[in-house]
Amino acid sequence: MEKLEVKKLNHSFGFTEILRDINFKLTKGEVLSIVGPSGGGKTTLLHLCADLLDVEEGSVTNTFASSAFAFQDARLLPWKNVIDNISLGLLANGCKKAEAIKKSQEIAIKFGLEESDFEKFPKDLSGGMRQRVSFARALVVKPSLLFLDEPFSALDIGLKKELQAILIEMISKKEISILFITHDLMEAIRLSDEILLLKADPGHIVKKFSYSLAQNERDDKYVYGESAKILQDEEIIDTFELELK
Amino acid sequence: MNFVIKILKDFPAYLWSGWGSIASIFLFIALWDMGNQIYGDLVLPSPLETFQTLWLMLQDKEIIGEINTTLYRASVGFGVSLALGSILGLIAGFFVTASMMSRPIVTILVGMPPIAWIVLAMIWFGMGDETVIFTVIVASFPIIFVGALQGTRTLDGDLKEMAVSFKLPWHMKFLDVYFPHIFSYLFPACVSGLGMAWKIVVMAELLATSDGIGATLGVARSQLDTPTALALVVIMIGSLMFVEYIILEPIKREVELWRS
Ligand SMILES: Nc1ncnc2c1ncn2[C@@H]1O[C@H](COP(=O)(O)OP(=O)(O)OP(=O)(O)O)[C@@H](O)[C@H]1O
Ligand SMILES: [Mg+2]
Numbered sequence: 001m002e003k004l005e006v007k008k009l010n011h012s013f014g015f016t017e018i019l020r021d022i023n024f025k026l027t028k029g030e031v032l033s034i035v036g037p038s039g040g041g042k043t044t045l046l047h048l049c050a051d052l053l054d055v056e057e058g059s060v061t062n063t064f065a066s067s068a069f070a071f072q073d074a075r076l077l078p079w080k081n082v083i084d085n086i087s088l089g090l091l092a093n094g095c096k097k098a099e100a101i102k103k104s105q106e107i108a109i110k111f112g113l114e115e116s117d118f119e120k121f122p123k124d125l126s127g128g129m130r131q132r133v134s135f136a137r138a139l140v141v142k143p144s145l146l147f148l149d150e151p152f153s154a155l156d157i158g159l160k161k162e163l164q165a166i167l168i169e170m171i172s173k174k175e176i177s178i179l180f181i182t183h184d185l186m187e188a189i190r191l192s193d194e195i196l197l198l199k200a201d202p203g204h205i206v207k208k209f210s211y212s213l214a215q216n217e218r219d220d221k222y223v224y225g226e227s228a229k230i231l232q233d234e235e236i237i238d239t240f241e242l243e244l245k
Numbered sequence: 246m247n248f249v250i251k252i253l254k255d256f257p258a259y260l261w262s263g264w265g266s267i268a269s270i271f272l273f274i275a276l277w278d279m280g281n282q283i284y285g286d287l288v289l290p291s292p293l294e295t296f297q298t299l300w301l302m303l304q305d306k307e308i309i310g311e312i313n314t315t316l317y318r319a320s321v322g323f324g325v326s327l328a329l330g331s332i333l334g335l336i337a338g339f340f341v342t343a344s345m346m347s348r349p350i351v352t353i354l355v356g357m358p359p360i361a362w363i364v365l366a367m368i369w370f371g372m373g374d375e376t377v378i379f380t381v382i383v384a385s386f387p388i389i390f391v392g393a394l395q396g397t398r399t400l401d402g403d404l405k406e407m408a409v410s411f412k413l414p415w416h417m418k419f420l421d422v423y424f425p426h427i428f429s430y431l432f433p434a435c436v437s438g439l440g441m442a443w444k445i446v447v448m449a450e451l452l453a454t455s456d457g458i459g460a461t462l463g464v465a466r467s468q469l470d471t472p473t474a475l476a477l478v479v480i481m482i483g484s485l486m487f488v489e490y491i492i493l494e495p496i497k498r499e500v501e502l503w504r505s
Binding site for chain 2: 075080088121
């Protein structure tokens with residue numbers, strides 16, 4: 001069984017403690033979200049899980065066959081056009097050039113990019129377009145585990161919903177497992193099997209919320225209802241310092 | 246291959262954009278002619294006389310031979326600088342210690358006046374090709390070295406991380422992630438290195454050899470043959486402008502389209 005398991009993970013940058021005693025487990029086909037305030041260490045945690053930072057204390061065990069990362073800042077290669085950026089991961093996996101380009105074009109269209117954008121360099125794209133290219137680059141390799149660091153933060157509601165729908169379809173088919181970071185509680189509720197609440201200074205998990213209804217059966221009513229519930233939660237109010245009026 | 250075609254395709258448009266520069270060249274020639282009318286033929290021959298001399302010189306086999314000698318020395322010197330400079334610059338850039346150690350050496354190389362190198366080279370190698378080539382190398386090597394070093398030092402850590410996360414094999418890492426960035430530093434460095442090589446080769450020849458454009462310039466000076474001296478200067482500047490504006494600039498434009 002493919003899984004990602006984090007045990008007793010601590011992390012510091014210099015003398016600043018960023019993460020303390022993080023434990024969780026993500027198994028095949030699951031979606032795990034991490035929500036928390038800005039600067040709470042979410043990106044750091046994701047980088048540790050994806051082996052982009054060295055684990056200092058505790059352990060991260062990743063047995064997933066393949067993984068891909070969509071970064072918070074898109075991190076596109078400035079000297080490559082949209083299609084060449086998307087096909088990067090495919091080419092790295094040994095895919096043939098022509099096939100990689102074809103797949104990249106398909107996914108670009110699916111993600112709402114126009115054919116006239118294909119030849120553009122990242123400097124000529126909007127922030128949201130860059131995010132979509134970065135997300136497409138991660139998804140086109142069909143990873144078994146996907147790391148998402150706020151991939152929808154620069155998109156309008158319509159696009160957000162479309163991309164979420166693509167993810168939900170993949171989730172329902174159990175094609176993919178996701179470790180997902182977001183600020184948006186509704187988005188987390190729509191997509192996740194489990195939500196971890198990460199409180200800052202230092203980052204530690206204070207609460208878990210589980211949702212058992214299948215993602216493709218969650219309608220707006222369900223999401224709004226659950227969001228209203230979660231916003232009443234003491235820990236959430238405390239973590240995000242929400243004022244009750 | 247596509248790339249070469251693209252450069253050729255955009256070439257006419259690029260040439261057309263050059264009218265401004267051509268106008269400024271003509272303005273310069275007009276000023277030159279004015280100088281001739283004020284100071285007389287001996288001090289500053291007229292542009293017409295200079296270009297006539299130039300025309301005659303270009304039909305003279307001997308002069309062509311001198312030009313070829315100079316071209317040979319400059320190319321060997323620049324070629325060696327290019328190869329050594331980029332390889333050593335890359336290595337120094339990838340290792341922090343190496344880049345720290347190389348800094349004072351670069352300062353010495355850059356800070357030492359070329360004329361001092363020429364004197365030393367004359368003592369070490371005598372009068373001949375080696376002296377000239379050596380001087381060209383010491384003058385243009387540091388420029389290219391620093392370009393390669395800075396290109397490598399300023400690689401974007403975020404992009405490196407991205408490359409790791411997609412498990413790019415080493416050749417893709419180099420070609421797709423590192424090289425374009427390094428090249429954007431190395432290319433301008435090469436252009437200035439080339440200019441430097443071309444200037445230094447003439448100076449070294451004037452002082453240390455009996456052939457080449459520099460030596461011919463020396464002979465013209467001793468005979469007070471100002472038109473020949475000016476014609477030689479025109480050859481030097483003309484060839485540099487040709488390489489820079491007709492060959493290198495269009496390449497640079499194409500290569501750096503992605504820059505904002
Ligand atoms: N390389 C680093 N060196 C030193 N400190 C760092 C480094 N990276 C992050 N930090 C610090 O770690 C803390 C957590 O950063 P992180 O990027 O993980 O936050 P985040 O939860 O992702 O925030 P956001 O939601 O705004 O993206 C911040 O205080 C940040 O200053
Ligand atoms: Mg972050």
